[in-house]
Amino acid sequence: xxxxxxxxxxxxxxxxxxxxxxxxxxxxxxxxxxxxxxxxxxxxxxxxxxxxxxxxxxxxxxxxxxxxxxxxxxxxxxxxxxxxxxxxxxxxxxxxxxxxxxxxxxxxxxxxxxxxxxxxxxxxxxxxxxxxxxxxxxxxxxxxxxxxxxxxxxxxxxxxxxxxxxxxxxxxxxxxxxxxxxxxxxxxxxxxxxxxxxxxxxxxxxxxxxxxxxxxxxxxxxxxxxxxxxxxxxxxxxxxxxxxxxxxxxxxxxxxxxxxx
Amino acid sequence: xxxxxxxxxxxxxxxxxxxxxxxxxxxxxxxxxxxxxxxxxxxxxxxxxxxxxxxxxxxxxxxxxxxxxxxxxxxxxxxxxxxxxxxxxxxxxxxxxxxxxxxxxxxxxxxxxxxxxxxxxxxxxxxxxxxxxxxxxxxxxxxxxxxxxxxxxxxxxxxxxxxxxxxxxxxxxxxxxxxxxxxxxxxxxxxxxxxxxxxxxxxxxxxxxxxxxxxxxxxxxxxxxxxxxxxxxxxxxxxxxxxxxxxxxxxxxxxxxxxxxxxxxxxxxxxxxxxxxxxxxxxxxxxxxxxxxxxxxxxxxxxxxxxxxxxxxxxxxxxxxxxxxxxxxxxx
Amino acid sequence: xxxxxxxxxxxxxxxxxxxxxxxxxxxxxxxxxxxxxxxxxxxxxxxxxxxxxxxxxxxxxxxxxxxxxxxxxxxxxxxxxxxxxxxxxxxxxxxxxxxxxxxxxxxxxxxxxxxxxxxxxxxxxxxxxxxxxxxxxxxxxxxxxxxxxxxxxxxxxxxxxxxxxxxxxxxxxxxxxxxxxxxxxxxxxxxxxxxxxxxxxxxxxxxxxxxxxxxxxxxxxxxxxxxxxxxxxxxxxxxxxxxxxxxxxxxxxxxxxxxxxxxxxxxxxxxxxxxxxxxxxxxxxxxxxxxxxxxxxxxxxxxxxxxxxxxxxxxxxxxxxxxxxxxxxxxxxxxxxxxxxxxxxxxxxxxxxxxxxxxx
Numbered sequence: 001x002x003x004x005x006x007x008x009x010x011x012x013x014x015x016x017x018x019x020x021x022x023x024x025x026x027x028x029x030x031x032x033x034x035x036x037x038x039x040x041x042x043x044x045x046x047x048x049x050x051x052x053x054x055x056x057x058x059x060x061x062x063x064x065x066x067x068x069x070x071x072x073x074x075x076x077x078x079x080x081x082x083x084x085x086x087x088x089x090x091x092x093x094x095x096x097x098x099x100x101x102x103x104x105x106x107x108x109x110x111x112x113x114x115x116x117x118x119x120x121x122x123x124x125x126x127x128x129x130x131x132x133x134x135x136x137x138x139x140x141x142x143x144x145x146x147x148x149x150x151x152x153x154x155x156x157x158x159x160x161x162x163x164x165x166x167x168x169x170x171x172x173x174x175x176x177x178x179x180x181x182x183x184x185x186x187x188x189x190x191x192x193x194x195x196x197x198x199x200x201x202x203x204x205x206x207x208x209x210x211x212x213x214x215x216x217x218x219x220x221x222x223x224x225x226x227x228x229x230x231x232x233x234x235x236x237x238x239x240x241x242x243x244x245x246x247x248x249x250x251x252x253x254x255x256x257x258x259x260x261x
Numbered sequence: 262x263x264x265x266x267x268x269x270x271x272x273x274x275x276x277x278x279x280x281x282x283x284x285x286x287x288x289x290x291x292x293x294x295x296x297x298x299x300x301x302x303x304x305x306x307x308x309x310x311x312x313x314x315x316x317x318x319x320x321x322x323x324x325x326x327x328x329x330x331x332x333x334x335x336x337x338x339x340x341x342x343x344x345x346x347x348x349x350x351x352x353x354x355x356x357x358x359x360x361x362x363x364x365x366x367x368x369x370x371x372x373x374x375x376x377x378x379x380x381x382x383x384x385x386x387x388x389x390x391x392x393x394x395x396x397x398x399x400x401x402x403x404x405x406x407x408x409x410x411x412x413x414x415x416x417x418x419x420x421x422x423x424x425x426x427x428x429x430x431x432x433x434x435x436x437x438x439x440x441x442x443x444x445x446x447x448x449x450x451x452x453x454x455x456x457x458x459x460x461x462x463x464x465x466x467x468x469x470x471x472x473x474x475x476x477x478x479x480x481x482x483x484x485x486x487x488x489x490x491x492x493x494x495x496x497x498x499x500x501x502x503x504x505x506x507x508x509x510x511x512x513x514x515x516x517x518x519x520x521x522x523x524x525x526x527x528x529x530x531x532x533x534x535x536x537x538x539x540x541x542x543x544x545x546x547x548x549x550x551x552x553x554x555x556x557x558x559x560x561x562x563x564x565x566x567x568x569x570x571x572x573x574x575x576x577x578x579x580x581x582x583x584x585x586x587x588x589x590x591x592x593x
Numbered sequence: 594x595x596x597x598x599x600x601x602x603x604x605x606x607x608x609x610x611x612x613x614x615x616x617x618x619x620x621x622x623x624x625x626x627x628x629x630x631x632x633x634x635x636x637x638x639x640x641x642x643x644x645x646x647x648x649x650x651x652x653x654x655x656x657x658x659x660x661x662x663x664x665x666x667x668x669x670x671x672x673x674x675x676x677x678x679x680x681x682x683x684x685x686x687x688x689x690x691x692x693x694x695x696x697x698x699x700x701x702x703x704x705x706x707x708x709x710x711x712x713x714x715x716x717x718x719x720x721x722x723x724x725x726x727x728x729x730x731x732x733x734x735x736x737x738x739x740x741x742x743x744x745x746x747x748x749x750x751x752x753x754x755x756x757x758x759x760x761x762x763x764x765x766x767x768x769x770x771x772x773x774x775x776x777x778x779x780x781x782x783x784x785x786x787x788x789x790x791x792x793x794x795x796x797x798x799x800x801x802x803x804x805x806x807x808x809x810x811x812x813x814x815x816x817x818x819x820x821x822x823x824x825x826x827x828x829x830x831x832x833x834x835x836x837x838x839x840x841x842x843x844x845x846x847x848x849x850x851x852x853x854x855x856x857x858x859x860x861x862x863x864x865x866x867x868x869x870x871x872x873x874x875x876x877x878x879x880x881x882x883x884x885x886x887x888x889x890x891x892x893x894x895x896x897x898x899x900x901x902x903x904x905x906x907x908x909x910x911x912x913x914x915x916x917x918x919x920x921x922x923x924x925x926x927x928x929x930x931x932x933x934x935x936x937x938x939x940x941x942x943x944x945x946x947x948x949x950x951x952x953x
Contacts, residue, residue, distance in 0.1 A: 005499065009396040013409070016393045016470075020416040023427035023467070026437050030430055039435025084320040091313065099321065105328045110528025110573055112545035116566045117331035119552060120559065123345055124334050140327050163647055164680035166667040168694035168745065171302060172312060174289050178693075182684040201420025203531045208552065217422040221531055224426060228433075236423040243418040251411060287696035294699045 024240060031233035038228040049234040059219070059235060066216040069131060069206075070199040073138040077195045078188060080139065081146025086180070088147065089154040107144035114141060115204040122209060130211035137205040142198055146191040153187035154180070186254050193250030197243060332570070339564035358564035368547060368565070375544040376572070378462070379526045383519050386466050386473045394477035394514075395507075399486070410478070417471045425532045428464045429455065432536075456538030464536040465526050472525055473518035480514025481507070516584040520577050527573050544569055598623040598781050599644070599749055604653035606639055613639040614650070615805040621749070621783065626775050628784040628792040631802035632828070637785045638753065640802075644783060645674045645751050658748050668697075673742040674751040678758070679734045681726040687737050688722040694745035712740040716774070731759050732767060739771075743778065752784045756791060768794050789829045793817065801825050818877060819859065819949045826875035826951060833876040833922050835948070839868050846945045849874060852915035854894055858948030866950075873951045880947035881924035883910065884940045885933060893942035896922065901931065912941055 034044030053059055088100055106114060118137040119129070127133050157180065165175040206215040214222060216239065223232050292298055306312050338344045339359065341352040362368050393413075401409050416424070431437050432454040439451040454460050484507060492502045530545040537543070548569070551562030597620035606614040614636045621627055629637035642648045643655060646667035654663045662670050673694070681690050688709060695705045713719055716736045726734060735755055742750055752771075756764045772795045775782045786792055792799050793813045801808040801816065801824070809816055809825045820826035826834065835858075837851035846857040849872060858874045866872055887893060899921065900911035908931040912922045922941060 006400055009392065009400050012392045013396045016390075017412060020413065020467075020470075022437070023424070023431045024416055024419065026430050027423070027427040037435075038430065039433060040437060040440035080320075080323055084324065087316050087320040091316075093313075099324060102324050102328050105332070108524055109332075109570065110524050110545075112528045112530050112548060113335075113566050113570050114331075114528070115530075116548060116552065116562065117335040120338060120344075120563060121331035121334045136327075140331070143323075143328075158678060158680065160676045160678055160680040161682065163645075163667070164674070164676055164741075165682075165693070166647075167645060167672075167674045168741070169293070169668045169697035170289075170693075171293070171666075171668055172306060173302070174293065174697065178289065179682060197418055197420075201418070201422075203420070203422050204528070207530070208549075217420055217531075220422045220426065221535070224422075224429075224535055228426075228429065232426065236419075236426055239423055240419045243420065244415055247415065247418040248411070251414075255407075285702045286699050290696045290699040293697055 027233055028237045028240065031230060031237045033230060033233075036230065038230065038233070049230040050237075053231055053234040053238065056231075059231075062214060062216055062219045065131075065213055066200055069134055069138065069215060070196045072135045073142060073199045074192050074195040076135065076139045077142035077146050078192055081143045081191065082150050082184065082188065084143065085147045085150035085154055086176070089151045090159075103147055104144045106141050111204040115208040118205060119208045128211065129209055131213070133209040133211075134206050134215065137209045138195075138199045138202060141202070141205060142195045145194060145198070149187050149191040149194070150184060153184055157183050190250060190254040193246060196246060200239075200243065335563045336567045338560050339567050341560055344559045344563070358561045359568070361561060362565060362568060371542045371544045371547045372565075372569070374541070375527055375569075376576070378458075378465075378543070379523050382462055382465050382469070382526050383473075383522045385462070386470055386522050387477075387515065387519060389466065390470050390474040390518075391477060394474050394481055397478050398481035398484075406482075413471065413474065421468055421529070422531060424468055425464055425535050428460070428467055428536060432460050432463065455536065456541075458537070458541050461533055461537040461541050461543075464532050465529060468529070468532065469522045469525055472521040476517035476521065477511065477514040480511045480517075484510045512584060516581060520581065523580075524573060524577060527569070596623045597621065598658055599783075600654075600656040601640070601644075602654040602656065604640070604643060604650045604655070606636075606643065606648065606650050612805050614643075617653070617805075617807065619800070619807070619810065621781060622798075623781055624779050625797045626772065626782045626784065626795060627798045627800065628786060628796040629800050629802055630786060630789060630792040630828075631808075632787055634804070635802040636805040637787075637802050641674075641751050641753055641783065641785045644749065645672055646670050671748040672751060673745060673747040673749075674753060675735075675738045675742050675755050677753045677755060679726075679738040679755070681734055681737055681741075683726055686723050686725055687718065687729070690726070690737060691741045691744050693741060698745060708744060712744060715777075716740050732763055735759070735767060739774070743780070747780075749781050749783060752782060754786050756786070756788075764791075771795060793829070801828060818880070818947055820875050820951065821949070822952045823873060823875075826949075831878045831923065833878065833881070835874045835876060836919065837872060837874070839866050839870050839872055841868055847872075847950060849950075852917040852920040854915060856894070856948065857945040858950055859946045874948050875951055876922070876943060876948045878909075878923050878925050880943045881912075881922055882942050883912070883924055883926050883930075884942065887940045888942055890942070893940050896939060896941050898937040898939065903928065907931075912939070914941065 029042065030038055031049055032045045032047065033042045034046040034048070084103055088096065088103065109117075115137070118133075118140065122129065122133045122137070127136070161179055161183075162175050165179045170178065201217060202215075203217040203221060206218050207221070210218055216235070220232055220235060223229065305315060340354050340356065342355045342357065343350055343352045346352060362372075397406060397409055429436075433439070434451040434453060434455070436454075438454065439448075442448045442452065454463075488506055488510070489502055492506050497505070528545065529543070530549055533541065533543040533546060544565070548562050548565050551558040551565070599621040601617050601619050601621075604614055604617040605612070613634075617636075617640065629640055631637050639648060643650050646662070646665060646669075650663065654661055656662070657670065657672060662672075682693070685693070691709055691712060692705045695708060700708075709722070713722060716739060718733065718736055718740060721729065721733060721737075726737070729737065738755070756767055759767060768791060771782075784792075784795065793816075796813055798811065799813055799816050800810045803824050809821050811819075816825060816829055820829065820832070823834070826832045835849065835851050835856065837849040837856070840848040840850045840855060842848065843857065846859065849856050849858060858876075882888075884893070887895070894914050896912040896914040898910050899913045902909040906928065907925045908928050910924050910926055910931065912924060914920050914922055924941065
């Protein structure tokens with residue numbers, strides 16, 4: 001490629017980065033504005049809104065609620081997703097394609113349909129809207145991602161390793177826990193963090209499956225319906241920090257583990 | 262004993278006698294030796310077939326119950342006249358829920374609008390992100406690619422609500438864009454970007470660009486540089502190379518990306534509510550409307566939702582067929 | 594020695610339309626180093642896997658030390674395997690790898706430690722106990738794989754082409770080491786390879802397989818100097834093939850008409866074919882002796898060198914002994930001796946027992 005094209009391309013990349021970050025930066029800035037009114041120009045700066053948020057027990061409670069849901073659904077999704085992956089991965093059987101397609105289904109359906117169908121289903125199996133419903137709904141949504149990530153990693157495990165373990169006296173259970181599971185660890189960590197993020201950020205499912213207590217995105221949405229306010233900025237900034245840290249930490253540990261294993 | 266018995270086994274046994282009682286045995290060793298475990302696994306793992314079904318039972322149950330179940334249930338209740346069931350009333354089968362869609366313009370319009378939007382936005386996202394993906398795949402050294410990608414990923418981790426809010430701040434009457442325009446003296450009064458198709462479009466493109474970028478990057482990265490070098494060697498100019506080599510070889514990435522973005526953008530609910538206005542109602546809002554009231558409206562909502570599902574999947578299927586691929590098995 | 598530790602009783606295995614093993618029936622003696630040799634697809638690896646329990650035969654039984662193990666899975670057999678890629682568990686240290694089988698047998702920690710110390714010492718792996726497999730060289734990994742397989746003291750050790758990943762020089766060294774280990778432990782080694790040189794170097798007994806059937810079963814010398822079929826003759830070492838017709842017998846040797854010459858060879862198992870029948874006989878290159886002058890004794894014919902190739906330690910000669918197209922014998926000669934042959938004329942002779950008549 002010529003130098004001109006290269007420079008042009010580079011500019012396009014950085015322009016795109018700016019395009020992605022600017023709205024978020026603006027939002028963060030707005031959280032420091034010394035005024036109840038959201039908008040430019042910013043004349044004064046204050047930390048008051050952050051102080052409010054940190055002390056606001058309602059917000060903290062919602063935060064913890066979202067976290068709890070994220071942790072619960074991550075645990076469930078990892079177990080179920082790994083089980084599905086171990087079943088689908090190495091085995092060949094008739095109808096495998098169909099099972100695989102149905103496994104991926106929740107990930108390809110438009111969000112509103114996923115949420116609505118889960119809401120109806122919850123009613124059908126008599127689960128009240130609330131924490132359990134959200135956890136199950138998130139799990140249904142997360143399992144395809146976990147399964148895909150784990151299947152990809154599982155495919156790189158040489159068959160001879162499992163055979164060697166069997167040869168030395170391991171039955172299927174021991175071989176799984178002592179050989180397969182340690183090998184899958186990087187994938188599990190990556191998939192786990194991804195589940196946390198998906199659950200924490202999710203709106204549609206939490207909105208339709210939730211009870212009286214909102215999750216964080218639902219809370220922000222509700223507040224936004226009644227108009228913008230600096231508290232929302234403060235909350236959003238905290239979410240931004242948290243998810244950025246979580247995401248980066250995931251990338252780093254996955255990188256390290258993939259090198260070791 | 263046979264001559265093949267070595268000193269090693271004997272030494273092992275001797276030391277076992279010497280260290281009786283104080284030694285630990287591995288957990289797994291004890292498990293395999295445990296009477297109960299042996300009895301259970303003798304029954305459970307008796308044949309390969311049995312092992313297979315033990316492994317398969319839960320995943321199959323889960324996948325067909327939890328993944329397929331909700332869809333089937335939704336389609337099912339779209340054909341009854343009352344859900345959730347009320348006491349003393351037997352639900353009747355009916356197709357009125359489906360036909361009611363076609364009778365009212367306030368149902369049809371959002372539906373068509375949503376689809377049209379999704380088409381246009383998918384195209385825009387493709388055009389917008391293709392150069393970025395190309396730059397990443399071809400112009401950045403392999404070692405740095407991960408870093409550059411990471412930078413792109415960070416804004417996406419924060420979630421749709423926060424990012425929608427950020428767009429609101431950007432496009433509002435007192436938002437950053439208007440501030441800059443005013444500052445540059447281009448306008449006297451702020452341009453009302455918000456609550457229009459434009460703001461909604463910007464928002465959705467903002468939210469979905471990664472889903473287009475990643476498949477594109479993945480496909481472009483797989484194209485060996487040697488192909489392009491060979492083409493250049495044979496005399497092809499850069500635009501020609503792009504059109505005849507790069508573009509066709511990235512077809513799979515384009516297909517994946519477009520499919521993902523199309524499906525995701527039809528499914529948004531919060532973003533249209535926050536960024537759009539009365540003239541931009543999308544079908545998601547229409548559907549949701551039926552579930553905010555209790556009683557008989559759920560079946561209608563279910564019907565509309567099913568209709569949307571069928572339509573979007575059909576469109577996706579046709580699109581993938583046109584692009585020459587065999588369907589939704591390939592999400593990587 | 595002398596006791597059969599493994600019996601393969603009429604084993605047949607099919608994969609779809611392909612018969613991988615066709616009615617294999619043989620015994621393996623305790624303490625012997627037996628090698629299954631053949632090209633890819635001959636059935637040697639399938640036999641290995643059936644012995645290990647990774648495949649089940651369609652017909653037949655596998656008996657190990659008196660116990661019918663045919664239906665038993667790999668973890669319940671007293672048979673261990675060294676895999677082609679070693680399959681060392683990457684997340685465990687050398688010590689943990691070696692201890693794996695013993696732990697699962699329920700041995701105590703001190704027993705395991707003692708055995709491990711012996712094995713580490715025996716296989717020259719001292720000091721490597723805490724290393725992980727990615728920190729080891731190819732040869733070290735191979736020894737760890739061996740230690741791991743030997744630790745549980747199996748009745749039979751299977752080795753699946755374990756030297757393939759090593760470079761030539763290391764391979765030679767390891768061959769000697771492996772043979773030495775086998776002798777010292779007295780274990781029965783079942784070795785699979787496609788490299789005939791390797792098989793000849795290490796084995797007490799070689800079974801040559803071809804398309805699921807046993808071509809020949811014998812000691813390395815047997816197979817080398819007395820191949821019984823064309824396949825074996827061509828697969829092992831370099832050989833001259835002599836196509837002629839039977840002329841008769843002479844003092845226990847068979848006389849063959851070949852290109853107008855009368856040559857003598859060893860009578861095979863199947864007895865002497867009828868006079869006039871077509872036969873093929875094999876003669877190893879080393880068995881062809883070259884003399885500048887006519888030697889005493891029968892079985893010498895005159896010839897002319899038509900091609901020579903200097904190979905360092907020796908020279909390869911093509912010697913024409915008759916008019917026919919195939920009347921050329923290949924032979925090796927010491928390089929300095931070869932220089933003494935001028936005018937390209939010489940005499941070739943061989944021991945009649947070295948010319949073996951082939952089945953086909």
